[in-house]
Amino acid sequence: MNKQFLMGNEAIGLAAVAAGVNLVSGYPGTPSTEVLETIAKENDGSIYVEWSVNEKAALEVAAGASYSGARTLITMKQVGLNVASDPLMSLEYVGIEGGMVILVADDPGPISSQTEQDTRTFAEYSKVPCFDPSDAQEAYDMLIEAFELSEKYKTPVFYRPTTRVCHSYQSVSVKDYFDYEYHRPDGFIKDSKRWVIFPKLSYINHAKIEERNIIISDELSSYNRNTIVRTNSTKGIVAQGISFAITKDILDSIDFENKPNLLKITTPFPFPEKLALEFMDGIDEVLVLEELDPYIERHLVYVCGRKNIKVTIKGKITGDVASSGENTADLIKSYIYKFMDWKLDSDSINLSNTPELPVRPPVLCAGCPHRASFYAVKKAMKGRDTIFAGDIGCYTLGNAMPLDMVDTCLCMGAGVNIAQGVGRIKPDTKCFAFVGDSTFFASAITGVVNAVYNQAEMTLIVLDNSTTAMTGHQPHPGTGRTMMGEFTDKLDVEQVLRGVGVDVVVRQNPYELEQAVKVVKETADKPGVKAIIFESPCAVIVKPEKPYEVDSAKCIDCRKCIKEIGCPGIVVKAGKVSIDEALCSGCGLCSQVCPVGAISKKGERL
Amino acid sequence: MSTTNIILCGVGGQGTVLASKLTAAASMAKGLEVRSAETIGMAQRGGSVMSYLRIGDTASPLITKGSADLIIGFEPGETVRLLPYLKKGGVVITSNRAIMPVTAALLDSSYSGDSMVEYLKAQEGNLVGKLLTIDMDKALEELGSPKVMNMVLLGAAARGGFLGEVTIDDIKSALVKKVKPQLHELNFKALEYALI
Helix, strand or coil, X not given: CEEEEEEHHHHHHHHHHHCCCCEEEECCCCCCCHHHHHHHHHCCCCCEEEECXXXXXXXXXXXXXXXXXXXXXXXXXXXXXXXXXXXXXXXXXXXXXXXXEEEXXXXXXXXXXXXXXXXXXHHHHHCCCEEXXXXXXXXXHHHHHHHHHHHHHCCCEEECCEHHXXXXXXXXXXXXXXXXXXXXXXXXXXXXXXXXXCHHHHHHHHHHHHHHHHHHHHHHHCCCCCCEECCCCCEEEEECHHXXXXXXXHHHHCCCCCCCEEEECCCCECCCHHHHHHHHCCCCEEEEECCCCCHHHHHHHHHHHHHCCCCEEECCCCCCCCCCCCCCHHHHHHHHHHHXXXXXXXXXXXXXXXXXXXCCCCCCCCCCHHHHHHHHHHHHCCCCCEEEECCCCHHHHHHCCCCCCCCECCCCCHHHHHHHHHHHHCCCCEEEEEEEHXXXXXHHHHHHHHHHXXXXXXXEEEXXXXXXXXXXXXXXXXXXXXXXXXXXXXXXXXXXXHHCCCCEEEEECCCCHHHXXXXXXXXXXXXCEEEEEEECCCCCCCCCCCCEEECCCCCXXXXXXXXXHCCCCEEEECCEEEECCCCCCCCCHHHHHCCCCCEEECCCCC | CCCEEEEXXXXXXXXXXXXXXXXXXXXXXXXXXXXXXXXCCHHHCCCXXXXXXXXXXXXXXXCCXXXXXXXXXXXXXXXXXXXXXXXXXXXXXXXXXXXXCHHHHHHCCCCCHHHHHHHHHHHECCCEEEEEEECHHHHHHHHCCCCCHHHHHHHHHHHCCCCCCCCHHHHHHHHHHHCCHHHHHHHHHHHCCCCC
């Protein structure tokens, strides 16, 4: 063993390598992304690693490998599980051969997501066993056990860390490489009775799964990571994940005599019912500290009702714990103190006279090509009746003032269809859908096919920055690179669009502002489905050009540059507009917006 | 063993993460347990960012308000924002240089770093046990690089003895392992810059 300072996701990635994983697939999504990236980095060539086109593809590729006896890991964020749910629901009925761990990172808050959905609830719905680590060390240690459970019962299993586990660092004890397991799959063995799902097979396997999950529940009741700490109190706290870790810190740091009993649940499904009953023996009041759904709380209420046990269960359902958002350390502390009737130390300082603090909503970076694209469409459509359907990615930030160019955002790939629906109700609306290149390949192509087939009136804007920017620049089918370090043919967005029947496809550099505006005007007024691909690489991955500067002698202080495009590189210093050289990428959009030509490349002043 | 709780805060892209990682590496090299947590994802894009760093035996990287021994602020407004996390009598080391949010330029807001620094000064002796404000424009100009703000702040913390058992020499040893050789001299100068 050796110790490394690792992010939770890195620990999980290293654990997968140590467990002899054979195939890893996934789709990027905060807070899950670094797991697959770590494996790709540590790969000695013996593991097949890919960013799949979306989560459904990732799960299906892994299913094929698991059928063939391989140990597989699939990574995604919680909303990605919605995309993968179709194969998943059936796969649970079919089962697997090689161990399969489906890593789904949940995001209480939510910090970087659309929903606060809970994979533990999904586990129960899909009948798939679920592990829920509470810190990076546990996330490392428990992964191999997840593979073992998967193989023992021939079922996929969920591995469900939350943001604070995924993205927290700690000194983690990891295996030395000579202790790594190597797993040799046998390859696919034909057996159509096993691998082809038919109603009869589903019926038979459904019964087996229900029986099996009772057995697993019993097994997990004695699982050594589900722990009870006993005290003399008649009160108890049940916690999971980071909420458990915070609770432990708080209980360890105080010297009250009557500390509560503490139960940690690391395997929410199948719920370790016997362990919960054992815990509640001698306890008359329980507080459940968990994030997202009141999952454990519901199970405790259920088991108490079924066994006719008189224990008061407090949590989200009873309003003792907030029903949404993160459990911060301060919230957990207040919940525990209230539950235990402890007095909160009140020597905190009153900071009420704080000066007004700056508001810092996330914005598109200085030099982001999306800003130029949005601005070109905005200018071209000024005064027209429009809908700008957005999508998931950095470009969702196009909703911020002053651009204000995202009217809707729902889920990956939805914008292209939403634009069609809006147009069906009010046909004279100019309907636009904005989609990034990675999202285009992940889930927007079918929406374009839908539009073409059903003769919609709309303009698709593909914001092609040659990367998956928001999650940290992962390659995708349009980039020509794979996670095995190989070069591959790039899929061309224009050819895909023409292939599915879009006849009008224009490629345009968004930084040629005047031309871009003209192209938008002309294209949008053509009939049917048409597309503009705005091509310019993400400002974060290209070397910045020489910065621009404001000639204060020419500047008339109209502040059009600030009010129109909202670039963080343009600031007001001592009452004057100026450009922050450290931020400016030299894109020059502001110089094309300035009405008096006061902005120019540094050293090239006219 | 006692725990040292540190908060590093600033605006996305200012280099809080490297400072946090160096301190963690230095702690581990001494055999100390360490945990940290930070902002990743959408909020990084120009938003407020913070890292928690805890040296010592703990179960979680997160801390409650009123329990940070030290706040290292990369931006004065962000330092003020996170002041409620400071333990009474704790230490604040902050840059005085304000980063203007886009909203300030748009709304003509009067945000300035000076009012934040004044506010921090008013808290000295009350909540703040020790305040060190660093004139960052001057520091970076004298050091000749806009990129060593994190080392100026971290050096001040280490030399002041505010990183628990972690010393400036521990930080330097960790830095040598993480940073390219041609940048060592500049970073060492930055670590030694602040008067403490």
